[in-house]
Amino acid sequence: MSLSKLFCKKDPSSAVKRERRKEARPGELLDAALNLFVEKGFAATRAEEVAARAGVSKGTLFLYFQSKEELLKAVVRENISGRFKEWNDEFANFEGSTVDMLTYCMNIWWERVGATKASGITKLMMSEATNFPDIAAFYQQEVIEPGQSLIRRILQRGMDRDEFRKLDLDYAVFAVIAPMIFLMLAKHSSGVCARASVTLDPKKYIASQLEAILYGFSTNPEHTASPKEKK
Amino acid sequence: MSLSKLFCKKDPSSAVKRERRKEARPGELLDAALNLFVEKGFAATRAEEVAARAGVSKGTLFLYFQSKEELLKAVVRENISGRFKEWNDEFANFEGSTVDMLTYCMNIWWERVGATKASGITKLMMSEATNFPDIAAFYQQEVIEPGQSLIRRILQRGMDRDEFRKLDLDYAVFAVIAPMIFLMLAKHSSGVCARASVTLDPKKYIASQLEAILYGFSTNPEHTASPKEKK
Amino acid sequence: MSLSKLFCKKDPSSAVKRERRKEARPGELLDAALNLFVEKGFAATRAEEVAARAGVSKGTLFLYFQSKEELLKAVVRENISGRFKEWNDEFANFEGSTVDMLTYCMNIWWERVGATKASGITKLMMSEATNFPDIAAFYQQEVIEPGQSLIRRILQRGMDRDEFRKLDLDYAVFAVIAPMIFLMLAKHSSGVCARASVTLDPKKYIASQLEAILYGFSTNPEHTASPKEKK
Amino acid sequence: MSLSKLFCKKDPSSAVKRERRKEARPGELLDAALNLFVEKGFAATRAEEVAARAGVSKGTLFLYFQSKEELLKAVVRENISGRFKEWNDEFANFEGSTVDMLTYCMNIWWERVGATKASGITKLMMSEATNFPDIAAFYQQEVIEPGQSLIRRILQRGMDRDEFRKLDLDYAVFAVIAPMIFLMLAKHSSGVCARASVTLDPKKYIASQLEAILYGFSTNPEHTASPKEKK
DNA sequence: GATGAATGAGGATTCATTCAT
DNA sequence: CATGAATGAATCCTCATTCAT
Numbered sequence: 001m002s003l004s005k006l007f008c009k010k011d012p013s014s015a016v017k018r019e020r021r022k023e024a025r026p027g028e029l030l031d032a033a034l035n036l037f038v039e040k041g042f043a044a045t046r047a048e049e050v051a052a053r054a055g056v057s058k059g060t061l062f063l064y065f066q067s068k069e070e071l072l073k074a075v076v077r078e079n080i081s082g083r084f085k086e087w088n089d090e091f092a093n094f095e096g097s098t099v100d101m102l103t104y105c106m107n108i109w110w111e112r113v114g115a116t117k118a119s120g121i122t123k124l125m126m127s128e129a130t131n132f133p134d135i136a137a138f139y140q141q142e143v144i145e146p147g148q149s150l151i152r153r154i155l156q157r158g159m160d161r162d163e164f165r166k167l168d169l170d171y172a173v174f175a176v177i178a179p180m181i182f183l184m185l186a187k188h189s190s191g192v193c194a195r196a197s198v199t200l201d202p203k204k205y206i207a208s209q210l211e212a213i214l215y216g217f218s219t220n221p222e223h224t225a226s227p228k229e230k231k
Numbered sequence: 232m233s234l235s236k237l238f239c240k241k242d243p244s245s246a247v248k249r250e251r252r253k254e255a256r257p258g259e260l261l262d263a264a265l266n267l268f269v270e271k272g273f274a275a276t277r278a279e280e281v282a283a284r285a286g287v288s289k290g291t292l293f294l295y296f297q298s299k300e301e302l303l304k305a306v307v308r309e310n311i312s313g314r315f316k317e318w319n320d321e322f323a324n325f326e327g328s329t330v331d332m333l334t335y336c337m338n339i340w341w342e343r344v345g346a347t348k349a350s351g352i353t354k355l356m357m358s359e360a361t362n363f364p365d366i367a368a369f370y371q372q373e374v375i376e377p378g379q380s381l382i383r384r385i386l387q388r389g390m391d392r393d394e395f396r397k398l399d400l401d402y403a404v405f406a407v408i409a410p411m412i413f414l415m416l417a418k419h420s421s422g423v424c425a426r427a428s429v430t431l432d433p434k435k436y437i438a439s440q441l442e443a444i445l446y447g448f449s450t451n452p453e454h455t456a457s458p459k460e461k462k
Numbered sequence: 463m464s465l466s467k468l469f470c471k472k473d474p475s476s477a478v479k480r481e482r483r484k485e486a487r488p489g490e491l492l493d494a495a496l497n498l499f500v501e502k503g504f505a506a507t508r509a510e511e512v513a514a515r516a517g518v519s520k521g522t523l524f525l526y527f528q529s530k531e532e533l534l535k536a537v538v539r540e541n542i543s544g545r546f547k548e549w550n551d552e553f554a555n556f557e558g559s560t561v562d563m564l565t566y567c568m569n570i571w572w573e574r575v576g577a578t579k580a581s582g583i584t585k586l587m588m589s590e591a592t593n594f595p596d597i598a599a600f601y602q603q604e605v606i607e608p609g610q611s612l613i614r615r616i617l618q619r620g621m622d623r624d625e626f627r628k629l630d631l632d633y634a635v636f637a638v639i640a641p642m643i644f645l646m647l648a649k650h651s652s653g654v655c656a657r658a659s660v661t662l663d664p665k666k667y668i669a670s671q672l673e674a675i676l677y678g679f680s681t682n683p684e685h686t687a688s689p690k691e692k693k
Numbered sequence: 694m695s696l697s698k699l700f701c702k703k704d705p706s707s708a709v710k711r712e713r714r715k716e717a718r719p720g721e722l723l724d725a726a727l728n729l730f731v732e733k734g735f736a737a738t739r740a741e742e743v744a745a746r747a748g749v750s751k752g753t754l755f756l757y758f759q760s761k762e763e764l765l766k767a768v769v770r771e772n773i774s775g776r777f778k779e780w781n782d783e784f785a786n787f788e789g790s791t792v793d794m795l796t797y798c799m800n801i802w803w804e805r806v807g808a809t810k811a812s813g814i815t816k817l818m819m820s821e822a823t824n825f826p827d828i829a830a831f832y833q834q835e836v837i838e839p840g841q842s843l844i845r846r847i848l849q850r851g852m853d854r855d856e857f858r859k860l861d862l863d864y865a866v867f868a869v870i871a872p873m874i875f876l877m878l879a880k881h882s883s884g885v886c887a888r889a890s891v892t893l894d895p896k897k898y899i900a901s902q903l904e905a906i907l908y909g910f911s912t913n914p915e916h917t918a919s920p921k922e923k924k
Numbered sequence: 925g926a927t928g929a930a931t932g933a934g935g936a937t938t939c940a941t942t943c944a945t
Numbered sequence: 946c947a948t949g950a951a952t953g954a955a956t957c958c959t960c961a962t963t964c965a966t
Contacts, residue, residue: 063946171439216446633898634901643875651822
């Protein structure tokens, strides 16, 4: 932004460093906040800790965010940013089998969301949703709806092309979503979801879940109709 | 005071009330605490609120529980009584197909845990595990381990009897567990897991997941070998 | 008081025991309170502890004493009881040297007060006087005044009989009183007054102090004028 | 903001006030705490009162002291700085009679400790020793031991130089210490030690006690044998 | 009278937030 | 803009006191 930037890309001088930092301040605070909120929970994280981890003073935090609650909201907003628009396009033009499509979808999701800090948001929302209804609604609208909708369209495509058998989409989507959520929680609440969480290989896990979802555990190849529910 | 006293040693009215209440108190408090902790989170719940919901005063809470933290521990312990022991026996002697066994397992789990307040514990643990490592360890040992172990044995049985194809158990168990966890979270973090959570029919959801897990979405009957992993 | 007492001095039956206890209740409570107040201080002693040490329930304590403060006042009153009236008589008729008189006075004081629980009262007053001005005034009037007055009369007698040199009584009395107070405090606040408090032999201590005091007070022919104060 | 800023880098007015106050705070708080603890006792003093007397708010107190208990510890430490080290040196090189030495010792003690607020510490310790064993141990080590040891050395010197008769030092030290303690308690527990406490002139009192003590300790040619102890 | 369950005022402590510097 | 000293509302917890049994 400043002229110095145009001429001097990697100026180690303090002047530029300070300037860059000044602009980066809010971002660093959001980063620190996300990490701490996910690690310790919203209530257990003190504002001063966030400031400290971002390398600024307590007062500075409140210079950029009206309150701790606003900080949380900003953290969520910042990390959600409707990525689904671009994804929708990406998948709208997908060519190839729906099996490949679903496989690609879950893997790309892991790379772009699950493996990043953004996955912490899910845990955060899970814990704080009831305390922040407006932000939960925002999350619902920005993440849950488009995500579910995307999966739904993929499954519908599979059915339309006779790759998948007849599915009740309202429930089938969760077969895809549940493993994703599980993976994020396993990552952030290690020990509570799965003992083996530490050694759980996400890629292998996704492959394993896809296999289960797509082909099932059963060796019985004759299954076309739904099995009768047993009460 | 009342005539009834003359005739009836154990008047169930006011005379007995105080004593009966004394015995009932801890349970009432644990109930109130579980509900509030799940609803609002541990930190956001004031001790006084718990007391109020249990119909007693602040002081009474501390008459039965040393501290708010001890109350949380008691809530977890109370709701995770060794249910797994009986289940293990129940399933050790199971006769019938492993498909039926797994179906029965998930349904019975829903009835006995998922549908009860105990399911809130999972959400609670998810949020507070980092702040209470000892409780998390307890939960891990009393719930995660036995649960995973039970599922594992069922899947192994399926493989032994050639009902299931060859599975990597370390990952396959999660195909069963993830939907359960998802169901509990959907129930307690309204809107964050699934928009349709309110209308999500657990029994139908379980049936749907079982169908997916057991038989897969794919109409392709030739799938016997694992699909190639994609790096 | 009851008839049973007249016929049966040591009836071990529960009826009498309970009856005796009932009458003794207040005394047992005062005893327990004195001990605990002295040991731990007034504020740090819980009413329930007092009740427990007296072998009754919390409620019973408040049956006999309006409040914890009233209990303290009762403890002080109970243990002060103008013993000085009888002592005045005892010393009014004393025959023998004033040296013997003072020696006897301090030793008898130790036996009858210093060595008993009553000595704890002094420590109690020291700590709580400012919080209970009315009781401090009572103590002042019932203990300090008569005590000082008694010592004063003894010293005056010594001067009248030319056993002691001319003393400024306003200050000389404290030479006698200070060691007594010191002894009581050493007994109840061990470690704060004197490291050796545990092994401090009160009788030897009194003898030692008397020796110091007396042969300074004594009509030493070579010491008649006060030594000059040096600024 | 003010013009003075333009001309004067270190304006001692408002600009510096905040910083100066920061440094002064702990001292102001310790002062307030000492006074209140001595006046009302530790338990009866509310943290807020201490803050108020120091002219700050409740929260500020806890900015400087971890807890009320730590505040008490700091008060004791602050007021008992190793004064004894300098005194030891001062007395090691003393020239003159031991009578003068002891006289000087008690008078200097009064000026430097007895007359200052530090004397309140003794009363404080007396009341709270049992509740704060570690502070009591600290006090014991920092005050009682060195004090007793110093007195002991003075008396020994008197004996070595044949100014004093043979003394049992274990007990004789208390003849010097008891009046000091008495004087401090008289000062802080008005009315409980001595009715005349208000008008008691400490200098005169010390002179009076010295006279009593010295000419009992003094090598009175007519008093060589101890008087018989009476059992 | 005796009990001990229940109460709630009171006090220590924390921490988000403000604001003078 | 940045700081961090100061604030005080909020909350946990204690314990004297009450009162139904």
